[in-house]
Amino acid sequence: MADTYEVEFLMCKASMSKNHLEAKDVVKFVKIIPNSTIGLIDKQNEGYAYIPVKD
């Protein structure tokens, strides 16, 4: 997805410790951002539509 489709993956840093993860434990094409709200604000402010994928 990252290579072929140039999908940009952004991971919320705030809950990484709760998931016992440090930056080095995550696949390398993922970019770590301060928190998910900031990522969702920035993308929508750039004109990206919001689509939730949840349980």
Next chain:
Amino acid sequence: MKKIVLLLALLGLLQADEETARVVYDLTTSNMAKFEKNILKGIAVNKAHYEGNLKELEVAVVIHGGAYRFFVKDIQKSMFNTNLKLVEAYPELKKRIASMADTYEVEFLMCKASMSKNHLEAKDVVKFVKIIPNSTIGLIDKQNEGYAYIPVKD
């Protein structure tokens, strides 16, 4: 010359617009911990993040669903007065919420449609809250103005 000045002023405005991030929270949670984390703490943290990047963050909050309880003038006289945990925490909570409006200029919009179900009239709601016809209209208007949509729910 006047045209050039006008053009520069317009460019300045566009630039300022690019330096402002905007978010509207769709607030329906009745959960006090979640309200504290996402609204009271979250907005402060996110405001600081954008300020650190020399941007502003404009925040609006649309109140409906289970979230009316956090915006009543007198919790004891409200239908939420049986929630002892909320009643106990409310005086402090109320101050912190008011400071969101004062310090951070957060715009609070309350859905009128379900106010009666929550036994609330305009006079029962804290004064910095603006009452709007319904939550959908508020969420449409804000998103059409370029605000990002962030849900805060149970």
